[in-house]
Amino acid sequence: MTPLPRFHRLTAERQEAILAVARAHFAEHGPASASYNKIIEAAGFSKTAAYQYFDGREDLLAAVLGDVLDRLLGVLGPWTPAPDEAGFWARLEAGSHALVAHLHAHPDDLALADAAVGRARDGAWPGWFEAVVADGQRLGFIRTDVDRALLAGATAAVMRAADEWALTALRAAEPQTPESDQVWSLLRGLWGGAAAGGGGRAH
Template sequence: MPLPRFASLAPERRAAILGAAAEEFARAGLEGASYNRIIARAGASKGAMYYYFDNKEDLLLTVVADLAERSAAAIGEPGEFTDAAGFWRELRALCARTVAFFLTDPVVAGLAKRVLAASTESALGRAVAEHTRRLERYTADLLRAGQRVGAVRTDLPVEFLAHLLSGVGEAVDRWLLGRAEQLVPTELAALPDQCVDLFARLAAPDPFTRSSTT
């Protein structure tokens, strides 16, 4: 992660450095990224960059952590719900905001694609694995809330369901990010409903009943 000196920079300077790095990493990945190109785009000096980060990998991890923070802020939390229909409606809205965040900016989409392709043995892969574990815990809490209003089945351990849904979500992410440029607007618009349908088939009390998702 960044050295303490990076936190002392003005917010606009931090944003400029991380933005330039995100563009380069999205384009070329860790191995192919040019530190010199990042430095030039950020309007910084090589000495300054080593003053803020130990190495290129450290900078990439900082960029990914920033992406995670920005995505959480943009996607937000589900709204209030008091019944099964409300639960699935809020989940659909959550899916729609997720799709919009990752596809609005090609740099974000490119960076997310690189993150998903990270080796499990790399520092980035380990960071991604920890993020996945946090996401599964968050999903489990959301499913428990769904169980309280009858939206989620109770015949399976909630942690197992969370693991299943996280796996489906990752598969959707990989499929979407690999084809985002080819999808037409109507296909993109249909994705939130399709994702919720997939989740409901796994998690709803009756996996063959869709009435509670609309």
């Protein structure tokens, strides 16, 4: 589902304002519980006008979650082939830190991240992790004896858990960034295998 054509004819600022209001409501009350009527009232238009832009509540939710996913992918940027293993790890670490910083600064995105990712099983989000895995396989340190899509999904799950772990530390009374080496150790264990070149972070 996508917004109706009339929504896309609004100015970019107006589109973002509507999505921001809806994002805040869905984040606060949950995708299943947020009131469509309250959202459109807060966005400044009537229910009749709302149906000029969205087919209904699910259409609006899909637009919000799609926007959240785009924001997360925008933070990560496209994965580009690394020159070597050290460059690979540096790129992955930089992306992870940038995503954690974004989620810390944008709690609405954090609240909706899992729902947004859950609707992107065959899209750009799993594609980003498949590109990561493919690059590591090209460089010879990620196993090739496991289906790439399965390995990419497991990698995404580890990275999502790592993001939540880091954010929990940042929310502590005396925030301290946790040691990322623990995350890379998990990935080395996931990615290693007889078919890989030994696997391990380059220093």
